Amino acid sequence: MADSSSSPSTSRSSTLALPDAELADGLFTLRDCLRWATSEFHLAGLTYSHGTDSAWDEAVALVLGALHLPWNVDPGVLDARLLPMERERIVGLVRDRISDRRPLPYLLGEAFFAGLVFSVDERVLIPRSPIAELIESGFQAWFPEEPPRRILDLCTGSGCIGIACAEYLPTVEVDLSDISQDALAVARENINRHDVGRRVRAVHSDVFDGLEGQRYDLIVSNPPYVDIRDLTTMPEEFRHEPALALGAGSDGLDIVRRILREARAHLSDHGVLIVEVGNSDHHLEAAFPEVPFLWLEFERGGQGVFALTAEELDAHAASFAQQ
Numbered sequence: 001m002a003d004s005s006s007s008p009s010t011s012r013s014s015t016l017a018l019p020d021a022e023l024a025d026g027l028f029t030l031r032d033c034l035r036w037a038t039s040e041f042h043l044a045g046l047t048y049s050h051g052t053d054s055a056w057d058e059a060v061a062l063v064l065g066a067l068h069l070p071w072n073v074d075p076g077v078l079d080a081r082l083l084p085m086e087r088e089r090i091v092g093l094v095r096d097r098i099s100d101r102r103p104l105p106y107l108l109g110e111a112f113f114a115g116l117v118f119s120v121d122e123r124v125l126i127p128r129s130p131i132a133e134l135i136e137s138g139f140q141a142w143f144p145e146e147p148p149r150r151i152l153d154l155c156t157g158s159g160c161i162g163i164a165c166a167e168y169l170p171t172v173e174v175d176l177s178d179i180s181q182d183a184l185a186v187a188r189e190n191i192n193r194h195d196v197g198r199r200v201r202a203v204h205s206d207v208f209d210g211l212e213g214q215r216y217d218l219i220v221s222n223p224p225y226v227d228i229r230d231l232t233t234m235p236e237e238f239r240h241e242p243a244l245a246l247g248a249g250s251d252g253l254d255i256v257r258r259i260l261r262e263a264r265a266h267l268s269d270h271g272v273l274i275v276e277v278g279n280s281d282h283h284l285e286a287a288f289p290e291v292p293f294l295w296l297e298f299e300r301g302g303q304g305v306f307a308l309t310a311e312e313l314d315a316h317a318a319s320f321a322q323q
Contacts, residue, residue: 024087031078047235050103050126065108066090101236114164123182125245127160129222130302135164142272148217155223159187166196177205208262222276227252252280260320264313271310278304
């Protein structure tokens with residue numbers, strides 16, 4: 001899990017001591033708001049790990065999101081004057097971001113993943129998996145001639161992985177599964193938002209327990225994988241996310257072990273399992289030193305995503321059964 005933060009500055013006092021109305025009255029243009037928000041974020045020493053990696057990027061995302069402007073808006077709009085209510089909304093969002101340490105996607109109610117917009121709130125993790133790159137390429141490394149026919153997005157959360165698969169692969173059928181009914185409610189919102197209900201369904205399931213008889217050509221999962229040490233030391237921003245979707249035992253592998261044991265029964269004979277384990281990758285290699293996990297590399301960064309074929313799962317089934 002990425003962690004990027006700014007060190008708070010002591011060179012000046014925060015302007016947030018002023019009332020919102022007074023702050024809004026001093027900001028006229030989009031450029032003013034960007035400069036002011038960036039300064040306050042630097043001063044507050046926020047953590048940026050939910051779609052941005054600096055105070056400036058966070059300010060851009062907040063201001064554009066508050067004004068419902070696209071990320072690639074014409075720079076000429078920077079000097080456009082804002083309405084009082086627009087300035088007040090930006091000031092309120094900046095104050096909430098700093099005082100509550102709530103991640104920006106929760107404040108805005110949406111997040112980007114694989115170039116698509118998804119509804120998010122505190123019922124689900126904020127999308128940030130490097131698996132997005134694999135989706136954008138159509139999983140070509142494993143399916144060079146024909147796309148997978150059926151995909152399972154296991155531990156789906158907001159549904160971003162599975163729905164993005166359906167958007168990039170227009171013939172695929174996708175199941176989104178999760179143990180959390182709250183998460184599935186958000187996933188269904190996103191199914192409707194992207195109008196993919198004819199090919200995507202949400203299924204309540206504790207790992208594979210609710211998927212009896214189902215088989216897939218591809219199983220993709222971003223399950224809970226944070227070990228106890230990382231869980232207790234993570235920045236405050238992450239504590240707004242559902243604990244059920246983060247922690248997975250002392251080494252972060254409680255759910256991953258179940259996936260490795262049970263996935264083969266739900267894969268086609270030429271199927272592939274792709275799982276993100278993040279910083280728990282070293283725990284996984286220590287637990288299964290004989291298993292040839294293929295660790296994937298990503299152009300835009302990210303780590304701890306492995307792939308195993310159905311054949312490899314068969315070859316090491318005895319190892320997975322022992323844990």
